[in-house]
Amino acid sequence: MPAASASNSNDRTAPLQQIINATQRVQELMAIHMQQKITNALPDQLEDTEDGQALINTIDDVFDIHTIAFQTVHDSKQETAEAKAAMDEKHVGLQNVMYEKRHLIEEILKCKSFRSVYQDVDLVPLEEFQSNAPTEYLQDQENPHQLMINRLKYEHQARISLKEQEEKLQAERLALIRENRKAQEKLDRFDKLLDDFVQASVPVENALLEEEKKALAIQED
Numbered sequence: 001m002p003a004a005s006a007s008n009s010n011d012r013t014a015p016l017q018q019i020i021n022a023t024q025r026v027q028e029l030m031a032i033h034m035q036q037k038i039t040n041a042l043p044d045q046l047e048d049t050e051d052g053q054a055l056i057n058t059i060d061d062v063f064d065i066h067t068i069a070f071q072t073v074h075d076s077k078q079e080t081a082e083a084k085a086a087m088d089e090k091h092v093g094l095q096n097v098m099y100e101k102r103h104l105i106e107e108i109l110k111c112k113s114f115r116s117v118y119q120d121v122d123l124v125p126l127e128e129f130q131s132n133a134p135t136e137y138l139q140d141q142e143n144p145h146q147l148m149i150n151r152l153k154y155e156h157q158a159r160i161s162l163k164e165q166e167e168k169l170q171a172e173r174l175a176l177i178r179e180n181r182k183a184q185e186k187l188d189r190f191d192k193l194l195d196d197f198v199q200a201s202v203p204v205e206n207a208l209l210e211e212e213k214k215a216l217a218i219q220e221d
Helices: 003-038 050-113 126-133 146-218
Strands: none
Touching: 003 050, 126 146
């Protein structure tokens, strides 16, 4: 037990011991008083004798000690209540800490079992990454976590570059399609002009054939 606790305990029990001692002294003096009464040796005034005055003083001491003991008991109850309240508060705090501990353990287990999207990302092979990645992505390769972050960053940049190339090629493809469509429209218009020209030349051709036939007929006559 700490020295302070032992001292407080002694302070609380001291009045009780004083009451016991005073009570024993009162009993002794009362025995003397009763003996004097039996033998008719009792003085007219109790305080006139040394034992009588001692009895009165001892009874007064008992009352004083009783008051002190009552206050001591009251203080002890108050201290006990305060200690119990403090202990209850600490118990609640401990319960909260244990709850937080369980919660953190559950969260850690969730994190360990969590399957992130990056685990399904089809990354470029490590050798290709180490050969082609910029210098800033090749730092701290001994750290698996940092290495994975760097590979994901490189993959992200590489896919952005590929996406830009794809969009550029797609734009060029659409431009070629538009140019081909325009060229096709020109060819279609030219074909129509040729068809119209052919159709328009049929009467002329027929007329020439008729003239040629007439000329041949005249020659035969």
